[in-house]
Amino acid sequence: MEGSVRPMDEVKKIRVTGDLADETITSLLAEIESDAAMEDGLAGPRDEEVRRLEEAGSVAFHVIANRPGAEEETLMWLLMAKDVFSHQLPRMPREYITRLVFDPKHKCLAVVKDSRVLGGICFRMFPSQGFTEIVFCAVTSNEQVKGFGTHLMNHLKDYHSKHGVLHFLTYADEYAIGYFKKQGFTSDIPLPKPVYTGYIKEYEGATLMACKFHPQIQYAQFSRALLLQKKMVKKIVERKEREAKKIYPGLTCFRDGVRQIPIECIPGVREAGWRPREEDYSEEMADADQLYSVLRAVVNQAKTHPSAWPFLKPVEEAEVPGYRSVIKYPMDLKTMTDRLKSRYYCHVRLFKADLMRIFNNCREFNDAQSEYYKCADALQQFVQKKMREAHLWDKG
Numbered sequence: 001m002e003g004s005v006r007p008m009d010e011v012k013k014i015r016v017t018g019d020l021a022d023e024t025i026t027s028l029l030a031e032i033e034s035d036a037a038m039e040d041g042l043a044g045p046r047d048e049e050v051r052r053l054e055e056a057g058s059v060a061f062h063v064i065a066n067r068p069g070a071e072e073e074t075l076m077w078l079l080m081a082k083d084v085f086s087h088q089l090p091r092m093p094r095e096y097i098t099r100l101v102f103d104p105k106h107k108c109l110a111v112v113k114d115s116r117v118l119g120g121i122c123f124r125m126f127p128s129q130g131f132t133e134i135v136f137c138a139v140t141s142n143e144q145v146k147g148f149g150t151h152l153m154n155h156l157k158d159y160h161s162k163h164g165v166l167h168f169l170t171y172a173d174e175y176a177i178g179y180f181k182k183q184g185f186t187s188d189i190p191l192p193k194p195v196y197t198g199y200i201k202e203y204e205g206a207t208l209m210a211c212k213f214h215p216q217i218q219y220a221q222f223s224r225a226l227l228l229q230k231k232m233v234k235k236i237v238e239r240k241e242r243e244a245k246k247i248y249p250g251l252t253c254f255r256d257g258v259r260q261i262p263i264e265c266i267p268g269v270r271e272a273g274w275r276p277r278e279e280d281y282s283e284e285m286a287d288a289d290q291l292y293s294v295l296r297a298v299v300n301q302a303k304t305h306p307s308a309w310p311f312l313k314p315v316e317e318a319e320v321p322g323y324r325s326v327i328k329y330p331m332d333l334k335t336m337t338d339r340l341k342s343r344y345y346c347h348v349r350l351f352k353a354d355l356m357r358i359f360n361n362c363r364e365f366n367d368a369q370s371e372y373y374k375c376a377d378a379l380q381q382f383v384q385k386k387m388r389e390a391h392l393w394d395k396g
Contacts, residue, residue: 025232028232028235028236029232031235032228032231032232032235035231045147045223045224045226045227046147046150046223047147047148047150047151047154047223048147048223048224048227049146049147050111050146050147050148050150050151051147051151051220051221051224053113054151058113059111059112059113059118060111060112060113061109061110061111061112061151061152061155062077062109062110062112063107063108063109063110063159064077064078064081064107064108064110065078065104065106065107065108066078066101066102066103066104067104068104073115076115077108077110077112077117078101078102078108080110080116080117081101081108081110081117081120081122082097082098082101082102084117084118084119084120084138084139084140085097085101085120085122085136085138086098087138087140087141088138088139088140088141089136089138091173092136097136100122100135100136101122101136105124106122106123106124106135107122107123107124107125108120108121108122108123109121109123109152109155109156109159111139111148111151111152118139118140118143118148119138119139119140119143119148119149119152120136120137120138120152121134121136121137121152121153121156122134122135122136122137123135123156125160125163125165126165126196126199127163127164127165129195129196129199130165130166130167130191130195131165131167131168131169131191131195131196131210132160132165132167132168132169133168133169133170133196133199133200133201134156134168134169134170135170135201137149137152137153137170137176137179139152149179149183150182150183150223151220153183153219154219154220154222154223155219155220156168157213157217157219158218158219158220160213161213161214161215161217161219164215166212166213166214166215167190167191167210167211167212168185168210168211168212168213169189169191169196169200169208169209169210170185170208170209170210171200171201171202171203171206171207171208171209172185172206172207172209173203173205173206173207177207177209180209180211181209183211184211184213185209185210185211186209186210186211187207187208187209187210188210189208189210190210190212191210243272244272246268248267248268249267251266251267288343288346291345291348292340292343292345294390294392295340295345295348295351296340297386298383298386298387298390299333299336299337299340301382301386302333302379302382302383302386303333303337305378305379305382306378307374307375307376307378307379307382308333308375308379309375310362310372310375310376311332311333311358311362311375311376311379312332312333312334313332313333313334314330314332314334314335315327315330315332323365326364326365327361327364327365329357329361330361331354331357331358331361332358333358335354336351336354336355336358339354348392352387352393355380355383356380358376359376359377359379359380362375362376363376
């Protein structure tokens with residue numbers, strides 16, 4: 001026996017990285033695994049039933065050949081494979097099939113269930129020429145249309161990838177052309193004719209077809225990987241649709257006197273997938289946590305300044321009659337602290353706008369000689385100094 005083909009769970013999984021975070025991928029996979037198999041409207045792979053049988057140990061794929069000292073089991077499988085080929089390929093002489101199946105230069109990939117061969121592919125490798133000739137390919141009639149043919153060919157591709165042979169050639173009659181096309185074969189031969197002339201057996205009335213495959217693709221699990229990708233995309237689309245229906249709160253900064261804000265400060269824009277251009281990505285955007293820490297320090301220092309007392313909390317109409325009729329957009333340090341905690345200040349421009357609103361409101365309502373006016377001047381000077389020390393005042 002040449003060797004068994006490894007089942008899927010023994011094949012090393014290849015991790016594919018992308019824009020999705022690891023926790024998002026894990027969450028999506030958990031959702032997919034919790035869904036009932038094939039109940040999401042997506043058609044299953046042609047060979048999925050066979051793959052499940054293989055994973056359950058009900059069927060196995062073996063590469064066998066008539067070598068000196070071959071085990072009795074191998075010879076029995078070769079004999080059964082010969083019978084399958086003879087029965088399913090009536091146009092081929094039985095003697096010819098027997099000679100090639102038992103020829104030591106040829107091998108067979110057989111699918112075995114309960115010690116019985118259900119189908120197989122007889123082939124001959126030409127490593128020096130870089131191709132393999134597929135001679136016979138057949139599955140018993142009662143096991144057809146179940147994906148055995150597809151899974152056989154996928155296992156054969158994986159077997160040859162491990163041996164560095166990446167081209168198949170075969171002569172297909174009119175009944176087999178459709179099958180081989182589904183397996184990636186074409187009548188456009190990529191190999192130069194001198195490479196295979198004199199090596200491959202020619203058949204009258206048949207079409208020469210070729211298949212080139214990629215060494216890094218694990219074909220025995222390829223269809224399942226494609227289905228998983230389809231399910232992942234479907235889940236992502238469903239999530240995006242749910243997010244698109246989410247209603248975010250409206251902007252309040254414009255009524256506070258701000259005339260312009262960065263796009264990323266609009267609620268829901270980042271959640272929808274928008275990202276700033278690299279040239280527009282300023283320091284405060286690149287490190288939101290650092291910006292938050294600096295602004296929090298500025299607010300805390302401002303609140304402890306001797307001139308901050310008029311601005312620590314919102315002005316009460318009962319204490320200052322007529323204030324709201326003059327000042328349309330009030331602002332104070334308590335409100336700024338609350339906005340800071342809610343991460344409202346995603347850009348320093350918004351923070352500066354609220355600060356200046358405090359000082360400008362004070363100057364608009366109070367006389368220039370008043371204590372309140374002087375407090376506004378002193379606190380503004382102090383805050384501007386602190387923000388310049390953090391290289392933030394001249395930004396935005």
